[in-house]
Amino acid sequence: MADVCPECGSTKFIYDSKRGEKICAKCGLVLEERQIDTTQEWRAFDYEQKQKRDRTGSFLTYTRHDKGLSTSIGDHGYTDLYKLKPSQRASFYRLKRWHSQVSTATERNLRYALSELDRISSALGLPKNIRETTALIYRKAVTKGLVRGRSMESVVAAALYAACRKHNVPRTLDEIAEGSNVKKREVGRTYRFITRELGIKLLPTSPIDYISRFASELKLSPKTQQKAVEILKRAQSKDLVSGRGPTGVAAAAIYVASTLTNEKKTQREVAEVAGVTEVTIRNRYKELIEQLGMEDKMADAL
């Protein structure tokens, strides 16, 4: 709280909760008005009272097919429906049936898709916000009818791939394909399709986004990691990055950085975690040290 009155320098204030105003106690200047009262206006002495007085429920989430909320008319078995007159009961049955049919059409699909999402993303160890984004994208895809003629898994995988990129924690198509049972080719195709249809614009991934993950998998020190990022930044300004596969460039940068900091990893090891071949690393890192004038430094380190 920035709690000095700009007018008189006083630090005492009066809060007028009825008007929602914050007033300086000394000079009477109104510092804030129309504040939102976020406090409860009621008290509850036990759980039952709280249940009754609470006017909010749980958080909305896109990872549940019903966003965490759902209604059904007349639960299973013997319920209140049986207290109705027979004539009314019939119409409630119709209502119940209609309700469940409408909801199941897209919801059954969603429910299945979201369980699939859960499976893949926990296999890949992805955080919750990414799941939320994925679920949101998938939802949009369903309502736009983009799932038709495509396997549901492929759309989930594609949405997940997009969500990862959006959050700058890219996974490679290979990784996504491995976690789901969708072929890489299919994921890529569906990804391109849905991003186009939904108008999602994503910048090409930067190799830098891969550094921390690869580096930690190789158990490299933060220092080396930073070095790799630094190399990449310089490389970007020399246009050594565009057009190349970002994973290859990232792998090369890590290889160079690790040699320079005496934490040398073999090309083989780096290639393994980055999912590229040694040959690619060689090609990339040759370019890097050449263009950045690091040949001598590199030669010293070897």
Add this chain to the structure above:
DNA sequence: AAGACGAAAGTGGTTGA
């Protein structure tokens, strides 16, 4: 013996007619 190197042929995907 392991790692690095580079040539050569093959693969999947993009681009432009």
Add this chain to the structure above:
DNA sequence: TCAACAACTTTCGTCTT
């Protein structure tokens, strides 16, 4: 729809440490 094309992979023989 097709061919040309660049990036990347696979494979393999050779060199270096």
